[in-house]
Structures are given as structure tokens and as C-alpha cells.
Amino acid sequence: MDNIENTKLGKLKIIKAGSLCSIQDLGRKGWAFYAIPQSGAMDSKSASLANEILGNPENNPVIECTGIAATIEFQSDASISLTGGDPSWLIDGQPISRYKNITIKKGQILSGGKITHGFRSYIAINGILETQEIYGSSSFYLNANIGGHNGQLIKAGDVLKWHEIQSTKATNFTNKPRPFISKIKLKKGPEFDFLDTQSKSALTENVFYISKDSNRMGARLEGDKLSDRLHCTQPSLLNSVVVFPGILQVPPSGQILVILQDGQTTGGYPRIAYIDASHLDFFNQIAIGRAVKFQLKK
Numbered sequence: 001m002d003n004i005e006n007t008k009l010g011k012l013k014i015i016k017a018g019s020l021c022s023i024q025d026l027g028r029k030g031w032a033f034y035a036i037p038q039s040g041a042m043d044s045k046s047a048s049l050a051n052e053i054l055g056n057p058e059n060n061p062v063i064e065c066t067g068i069a070a071t072i073e074f075q076s077d078a079s080i081s082l083t084g085g086d087p088s089w090l091i092d093g094q095p096i097s098r099y100k101n102i103t104i105k106k107g108q109i110l111s112g113g114k115i116t117h118g119f120r121s122y123i124a125i126n127g128i129l130e131t132q133e134i135y136g137s138s139s140f141y142l143n144a145n146i147g148g149h150n151g152q153l154i155k156a157g158d159v160l161k162w163h164e165i166q167s168t169k170a171t172n173f174t175n176k177p178r179p180f181i182s183k184i185k186l187k188k189g190p191e192f193d194f195l196d197t198q199s200k201s202a203l204t205e206n207v208f209y210i211s212k213d214s215n216r217m218g219a220r221l222e223g224d225k226l227s228d229r230l231h232c233t234q235p236s237l238l239n240s241v242v243v244f245p246g247i248l249q250v251p252p253s254g255q256i257l258v259i260l261q262d263g264q265t266t267g268g269y270p271r272i273a274y275i276d277a278s279h280l281d282f283f284n285q286i287a288i289g290r291a292v293k294f295q296l297k298k
């Protein structure tokens with residue numbers, strides 16, 4: 001931002017870090033050729049909405065919390081917005097609504113618990129967070145320890161600073177939580193027809209569950225195994241091919257793997273399907289252990 005050094009500086013302190021809290025924007029686009037994953041907010045729509053409510057640029061860095069919300073002491077006055085999953089946010093112990101422009105005063109504490117109705121929550125602030133920007137993005141990428149707050153997950157004791165934005169474009173969202181769904185739309189992948197009829201039916205008729213072995217790199221799905229019904233007629237498929245967030249692969253274990261934002265950019269497993277772009281945000285809001293069902297788009 002032009003003349004950012006002349007803007008008002010705000011600060012907040014992390015009292016409790018919650019679970020897997022990090023700074024994310026909309027990710028690193030165009031670096032897959034160099035094996036650099038996209039990263040970025042797992043629910044990009046909720047992150048963008050958080051910024052829109054405040055009149056921020058949609059790609060402004062936000063705080064993403066997974067599973068359990070952070071507890072934060074604001075050491076400066078601020079305007080904030082809260083979107084995504086619902087951790088029952090409180091300010092100084094009093095319930096506060098999401099999806100609106102919220103004024104928080106110096107010394108007040110924002111806190112939340114286990115995230116319900118979703119799995120990931122977002123906090124936007126009326127300013128530009130000071131971050132480590134790498135390859136055009138502030139998104140934290142765990143495997144390389146780049147981006148975000150000094151290339152690290154947010155932890156207790158961290159002080160985050162931001163340069164305040166003076167905006168007149170803030171919207172009037174009030175108490176309009178974004179609905180989440182668990183029936184996810186798929187499109188056929190390049191190797192979809194390697195599945196026999198029974199496997200194709202299992203993919204769209206059976207229920208799968210998000211495994212505890214899932215993370216920002218990928219989601220492992222528990223449920224019907226497809227590997228014993230898979231017809232790989234092209235051994236060359238074992239060579240690495242392009243993959244991207246939303247791709248469904250079938251490894252030898254038979255459990256479906258879904259590539260997510262921090263996932264690798266190439267892989268050798270059959271790409272049987274991919275999640276429709278409009279539904280990847282919804283998929284990423286399904287909590288560990290929860291059910292997911294797929295619907296194949298024609």
C-alpha cells in the first residue's frame with residue numbers, strides 16, 4: 001500500500017493460539033511450475049467476505065483458526081469482522097455476532113471456543129497486517145515455514161501489528177452467517193473412466209468421513225475403498241502428473257485423498273475426480289470426523 005509508513009499502527013497480542021491459527025490471504029497463484037503450492041485461506045469466500053465487510057481489499061491477510069478459536073487481547077482500538085465457522089465469539093465474555101463490522105476497544109479481549117457449524121473461522125482487521133510476504137502472498141505455508149507471522153504458526157505471546165486503513169466502503173452485513181453444505185459437487189477427473197461401474201456408483205452413492213489424518217495439504221477420506229476396483233491400464237500414470245487443490249486421488253490404500261491448499265503440485269495416483277471450484281470452500285468447512293457425500297456434475 002502506498003505511504004503505509006504514514007498510517008496509524010495497531011497491535012494485538014495472542015493470549016491463546018487456539019488450533020492451527022495462521023495468517024492467510026488468497027494464496028500464491030502461478031507458482032505451481034516451481035512446485036510451490038497455492039496455500040491461502042481454506043475457505044476463500046469467508047476470508048474475502050471478512051475483508052469486504054470492513055471495506056478492505058479482498059486479498060488482505062486475515063487470521064484463520066482451525067477447529068478451536070484463538071484468544072486475542074487488542075492493544076489498540078480496531079474494527080474487525082468475524083466469518084466462517086462459529087466458535088461462539090465473545091468480547092470481554094459477552095457474545096458477539098459474526099458477519100458485521102465490530103468495534104473493539106483497546107484492552108478488550110476477543111475469545112472463542114470449539115468451532116461449530118463449520119471448521120475454520122476468520123478474523124479480519126481494518127488494516128494491513130505486517131507479514132512475511134513471499135512470492136507475492138502473505139499466506140503461511142507450514143512445510144516451508146514461509147509467509148504469515150515470521151514464517152510460523154501463530155502462538156501464545158505473539159504480537160501482531162497492522163497499519164490501519166481508512167475506508168468508506170464498509171458494507172452493512174448484519175447477522176447473515178454463510179450456510180455450509182456437506183453434499184459436494186464433483187467433476188470427472190482425467191482418470192475417472194479407470195473406475196468400473198461399481199466404483200463409480202460408490203463414489204457418489206456412499207458416505208465418506210473426514211479422517212483425523214487430514215490437514216492443510218490434503219484430506220484423507222474414510223469409507224468405501226476404491227483401489228480394489230480400479231483398472232489402471234496405463235502404467236505410465238505412475239509418473240507424476242499435475243494436481244491442484246480439489247483433486248481426488250486413489251492411492252494403493254484405497255482411501256480417497258483430496259489435494260488441498262498446501263498440497264503438492266504433482267502426483268502419480270489416478271485423478272478420478274475434482275471438486276467443483278464453487279464447492280471447495282464448503283468441503284474445507286467439514287470438520288474432522290464429519291460426513292461428506294459427493295454429487296457428480298454432468
